[in-house]
Amino acid sequence: MPDELVWASFNKGNEATFNFLYKSFAASLFAFGYQFCGDAHLVEDCIQNLFIYIRKRRGHLGEVHSIKSYLFKSLRCEITKRLKERGLLVDADQMQYAEAFSIALSPETILIESESRERTQEKVNQALSQLTVRQRQALQLLYEEEMSYSQISEVMGFTEVKSARKLVYRALSSLKEIFLKK
C-alpha cells in the first residue's frame, strides 16, 4: 500500500495502522537514533515522545510521502534537540559519539574473483572508516535502510535531493580508488 494511504488511515485514527507503524519502524528507528548518541535510554525516550506526538496529533497531521523518512527525520530532530539541551552537541558533524554511523562490509561478504578476498574487504572497511560521519550516514541509509535519494535528503535535512546525491558520489569515489589501486 502506498505510504500516503497508510498515513491517511493513521491520521483518521485507525488503531491497527498505528500498531503497524510502531511494529514496522521501532527497531530501525532505534538503530538509527543510537548512532547520534550511543545512549539507549535517551533514544528509547525520544522514540516514545515521537510516537506520543504523532498519535496525539492524529487528525491534524499533514501529508507524508514517505513515512519512514518522516519518522527518521523527526527522531533525528528530537535527539539533536535533547543533546543540545544537555550541551552535548554543537553541530551535527561534530558528534560526541565516537562510533556514530560506523559502517562496514559484513564478514560473510563474497567479493567474487578478488585475488585476496580478505584484504580487499579490509581495504574497503578501512576506506569506509575514513569517510565523514555524514557520508557514512548517507551510505547506510541508501543501502541498509534502502532509502532513495529524496528520502535521504529529508532525513538529513537537505532542501535539495542533489545534495544527497553529491554526498554519496563523494563517498563512493574514494571507495572506487581503492579498487583501482588493487
Add this chain to the structure above:
Amino acid sequence: MDKEFNILKYSDYDLDDFLADEFFISWAKNPDGKEGHFWGKWIAENPDHRETVMVAASIIRSLGLEKRPTLSDKAYLEIFENVLRYESFSEPTHPLTKEKNAWLKWFKFHKVAATLLFAFCAWAVIQVYINDSPEELPAPPVQWNVRENSAGFRSSLKLNDGSIITLNSNSKLTFPEQFSDTLRLVKLEGEAFFDIKENGSPFIVELGGTNVEVLGTTFNVRYPMNGELSVALVSGKVKVKDESGNQVILKPSEMLKIHQNGELSLTSFDPMEVVGWKDKLLVFRKSGKQEIIQKISSWYGVTVTCECQKQESWAYTGEYQDESLPNVLEGIKRALDIDYEISGKQVTLSTRKR
C-alpha cells in the same frame, strides 16, 4: 527516471556509478523483484561488466552498521504501552519515564489538554510524583498478571483491593500483582463484570484506546475483538473516555456504546440480557442467526455451523439458567422449527426437512 530505460547508458558505468544508481541498488537488494528481469538480461548481454556488477551488488548487500544496536523486547513493549497509555489518565510508574525531562514534557503536553478535568488529573499525577520524588523512590516495576478465558469458560477473581471481577468467555484481563496507592489500572479484552470496592483511588479499565474510570461501582464492559464497545452501569458512577477524547459520565441503568465508526450512543438496557451472563444466564432477545451462533459457540466452546437457507431470518427469544447445550438447542429447535446435530465440539444447525 529516464535512466531506467536507457540501457546504453549502463555500458559506460563504472563501479561507483552502479553503487550510486537507485535502480541498480533496488535490484541488488531484491534480486527477485520487478527489476530482476532487466538486470538478468543486461548482464547476459554485457559479460565484460559482469564482475563490476557483482562486486557492486555484493557491496550494496553487505554494507551496514558495524554493530547494529537492537531495541530490547522489554523496551519495545514498554514504549508501546506508554504511548497508548499516554492519552489516558496515565499511570506513570514506568522506568523509562524516570527522567526529569520526561516529566516536564508531560506538563507541557497537558497544558494544552482539551478538558479541565484532564488537566486536573495531569496536575494531580504530577503533584503525586513531585512529592514522591522519583529519584529517591524509584517506582518498582509493575508485575502484571493475566487471566484469560477461552470459549466455554467463565471465571471470577477477587483483586487485592477487594474488588470482584467476573470474566466472560473469550476474554482476557491483565491486572497488576499489587495496585499502587494512587491508581488501580486493569486492561480488558472481551467482556467482564466489575464490582469495584471504593477505596479512594480511581479504578480504570483500559480497553484499547478507551478508558472507563470509576470510584466504587458495579458495571459491565464488553469490548469484543472487531466489535463495538459497550459499557453498562448497574450502580454507582462511571466515566468513559474514548480515543478521541470524548468523555461521557454514565448514570445507573445507562449503557454507552462506542460504534466502530467512533460514534457514541447512550441507551437504557435490559439487565438480564446484558449482565445475566455473570449469573450463568444465557439470554437471547430477538436474536438473529449470527447472534445465536456467536452466543452458543462462545458460551459452550463449540463450533457452530449452519446449513440453512440464506434468506431465513431468525428472531429468537429465550433464557436459560445454567442449562446444558442439548437443552438450549432443543429450545431453539422448537421455536424456530429447525434441526440440530451435536458431534463432539461441533454443532450443526439445519433447516428442518419436510
